[in-house]
Amino acid sequence: MDSSPPSRTCSRNIEELASNQSLQTGTALSVKDLNVSYFIGSKDLLPACRNVQFDTRVGESVGLLGESGAGKSTVAYAVMGLIEPPNKATGEIIYGGKNVLAMSQDELRSFRWNEVAMIFQAAMNSLDPIVTVGKNMDELVLDKGVVQNKQEARELSKKLLATVDLSEDVYKMYPFELSGGMKQRVIISMALATNPKILILDEPTTALDTITQFSVLSTIKSLKNEGRVGGLLLISHDISVQAFMVDRILIMLKGLVVEDAPIKTVMESAKHPYTQVLTEKLRLTLQKDRSQVHQLPQ
Numbered sequence: 001m002d003s004s005p006p007s008r009t010c011s012r013n014i015e016e017l018a019s020n021q022s023l024q025t026g027t028a029l030s031v032k033d034l035n036v037s038y039f040i041g042s043k044d045l046l047p048a049c050r051n052v053q054f055d056t057r058v059g060e061s062v063g064l065l066g067e068s069g070a071g072k073s074t075v076a077y078a079v080m081g082l083i084e085p086p087n088k089a090t091g092e093i094i095y096g097g098k099n100v101l102a103m104s105q106d107e108l109r110s111f112r113w114n115e116v117a118m119i120f121q122a123a124m125n126s127l128d129p130i131v132t133v134g135k136n137m138d139e140l141v142l143d144k145g146v147v148q149n150k151q152e153a154r155e156l157s158k159k160l161l162a163t164v165d166l167s168e169d170v171y172k173m174y175p176f177e178l179s180g181g182m183k184q185r186v187i188i189s190m191a192l193a194t195n196p197k198i199l200i201l202d203e204p205t206t207a208l209d210t211i212t213q214f215s216v217l218s219t220i221k222s223l224k225n226e227g228r229v230g231g232l233l234l235i236s237h238d239i240s241v242q243a244f245m246v247d248r249i250l251i252m253l254k255g256l257v258v259e260d261a262p263i264k265t266v267m268e269s270a271k272h273p274y275t276q277v278l279t280e281k282l283r284l285t286l287q288k289d290r291s292q293v294h295q296l297p298q
């Protein structure tokens, strides 16, 4: 894989991504027999995910759902090549014919962001609070080599803010002046700077109220439809978020994938008892919401 810094312009990347997607319809990512264990002192290793196996197709939105501690973030960390000794990842994660788990540091640097980008859990708190949003963004796009100078960085950062429906004024604001939803939009726009082929979102809207959540998720969906990002790997423990966003869903329980099916199939007839409880609960909530809407004063 080419390890030189990307110097293509944002708009060319978008065109390229769109045309690549129409040409390619094959497998984007192939996870085979992935096992991850964390070193927890002396000689003990804690198995966090076991024999995880799944493929994603080019442009597909795949959900990863499961209770807290099920191993969802661990799978995402492994896909990004972020499991480092003394922790252990075995198996294969094939992207572009290469195994991520066997990539050199140079290959990983080029793979992360350019090919697969990740928005980490609680990332909206990771903006540097003592500089403006604009400076946070400019530094990132310069660091990733997406632009060559400060002037280009400023222009790209403002364009990126517009893609997530934020005004140019946000560029000059400090992170503490932004609402949670606005901060999350800034983070999403930053992850789009390199037009990644796959975007991993780890609980992107968990900290937000329902309406803001819906609006941020809708923005992500439109960005995907516009070809600004290829496929999605969406981690969320909320089945209503998954039902809104993904084509296919993987259900994780205690480190194992217990169900892998199109979201429609899972919503209509889940196989695993854990998933059956979740879908039934969602149905009941929707019924309750509907009856409450009828009772609202006109």
Ligand SMILES: Nc1ncnc2c1ncn2[C@@H]1O[C@H](COP(=O)(O)OP(=O)(O)OP(=O)(O)O)[C@@H](O)[C@H]1O
Binding pocket: 038, 039, 040, 046, 047, 048, 066, 067, 068, 069, 070, 071, 072, 073, 074, 075, 121, 237
């Ligand atoms: N760096 C680490 N060192 C040791 N154990 C870890 C580490 N990271 C995660 N774990 C453990 O691995 C297991 C899976 O954690 P993981 O963060 O992948 O779960 P998750 O499904 O993302 O949960 P949540 O929904 O709470 O984010 C848990 O038992 C957790 O305590």
Ligand SMILES: [Mg+2]
Binding pocket: 072, 073, 074, 121, 202
């Ligand atoms: Mg997690």
